[in-house]
Amino acid sequence: VSQSRYAPPCPPDLPAHAHSDCLSFDVYWRGEPLIVETGTSKYGSDSTRQRERGTLAHNTITLTPIEGGYPFDQTQVWGSFRAARKAQPKLITSGSSGNQSLWHWVSASHSGYDWLKANHHRWLGCSEIDSGVSNNQFILIVLDWIQSKSPLGWIHRLHLGPGVICRENQHGWNLEVDNRGSKKNDRENPLRLQLLTYSSDASTSVDNDSWYSPCFGSRHSRLVLTSRRLVGEFNWSEMICTVLTNSDAQFMLNAVS
Numbered sequence: 001v002s003q004s005r006y007a008p009p010c011p012p013d014l015p016a017h018a019h020s021d022c023l024s025f026d027v028y029w030r031g032e033p034l035i036v037e038t039g040t041s042k043y044g045s046d047s048t049r050q051r052e053r054g055t056l057a058h059n060t061i062t063l064t065p066i067e068g069g070y071p072f073d074q075t076q077v078w079g080s081f082r083a084a085r086k087a088q089p090k091l092i093t094s095g096s097s098g099n100q101s102l103w104h105w106v107s108a109s110h111s112g113y114d115w116l117k118a119n120h121h122r123w124l125g126c127s128e129i130d131s132g133v134s135n136n137q138f139i140l141i142v143l144d145w146i147q148s149k150s151p152l153g154w155i156h157r158l159h160l161g162p163g164v165i166c167r168e169n170q171h172g173w174n175l176e177v178d179n180r181g182s183k184k185n186d187r188e189n190p191l192r193l194q195l196l197t198y199s200s201d202a203s204t205s206v207d208n209d210s211w212y213s214p215c216f217g218s219r220h221s222r223l224v225l226t227s228r229r230l231v232g233e234f235n236w237s238e239m240i241c242t243v244l245t246n247s248d249a250q251f252m253l254n255a256v257s
Contacts, residue, residue: 009075009086016081020073022089022110023122024058027140027244029191032177033161035059035244039213045080052213053077061120061144061240062155063113066232071155074112087112091121103127118148138191139249142242153230156195156240162212162220171250172243173206173225195227196241196253202229 010018019040027035038057042048055062055073064071074087087110094106105125113119123143128136146154160166163178172194195204210224227240243251 008088010083015083015086018075018077018083018086019053019058020055020075020077020087020112021058021060022074022087022112023108023120024060025124025142026059029177032163033212033214034164034175034177034191035158036161036212037159038211039215041211041213041217041219043080049080050078056155056157057159057210059158060122061146062157063116063118063120063146063148064153064155064228064230066151066153066230072113072116074110085112085115098127113148116148116152117150118146118152121145137247138245139247140242140244144238144240144242146238146240148231148237149235151232151234151236153228153232154238154240156227156242158193158225158242159210159212160223160225162222164223166206166223166225168206175244191244191246192248193225194241194243194251195225196243196251197227197229198239198253199229202227204228 009020009022021037024037026033026037037059038052040052051057054077056071062071075083076085077083089108089110092108096102096104103125105123107121107123109119109121125141127139144156160175161177165176165178167174169192172192174190175193176190204225204227206223206225208221208223210222211219212222213219229238239253241251241253
């Protein structure tokens with residue numbers, strides 16, 4: 001199950017609980033969180049509250065100054081219940097297509113980086129291919145297109161569920177939900193994650209610099225995959241492709257002129 005957010009960050013007259021999470025998504029596999037945002041563990045005006053509301057705590061794209069400093073949130077959040085310059089979704093489309101391979105997809109952008117003369121557009125599609133056997137093939141594809149007239153860097157984050165095991169393979173990573181009740185087939189055929197980009201100088205790291213808060217007062221340590229690139233040029237664009245599947249298929253990102 002995949003959930004994607006392309007709604008306003010809050011009602012117009014109630015910005016107090018707004019998070020900077022436009023175009024973020026969550027994925028649950030066999031009922032367990034596989035890729036999921038940070039959540040809310042507390043209120044108050046401290047660094048924990050600020051971090052949980054910020055863009056980096058969600059599964060989306062963050063733009064950052066190339067000279068260093070804190071990345072730019074889509075929606076400006078501060079204090080315990082303050083929000084301004086609220087990112088608004090735009091160019092929203094969605095649909096389904098196909099017969100044997102049924103695709104459900106949604107596409108949107110947002111206004112959160114307009115003031116930086118930059119734009120982030122995301123297309124997310126999910127398909128379950130009927131293979132005629134008990135374990136159908138599942139594919140989730142997320143395409144991120146970033147455009148900027150200013151010299152900015154970008155950060156792409158995927159926060160894994162607590163207990164999700166992440167092992168690097170030749171083309172990306174194997175993700176396994178640490179669930180003793182999971183089927184043997186699921187453990188032997190883990191989900192495979194690939195992150196593809198045109199930029200050869202983009203880097204990806206896996207660390208435990210994240211937590212998951214399923215309820216108030218609770219924080220569970222977990223892994224996060226962070227890809228980043230410092231661009232340092234005017235009028236640039238970037239395409240980032242995230243592929244999650246339980247098949248053995250490998251994917252490539254090719255430029256088309």
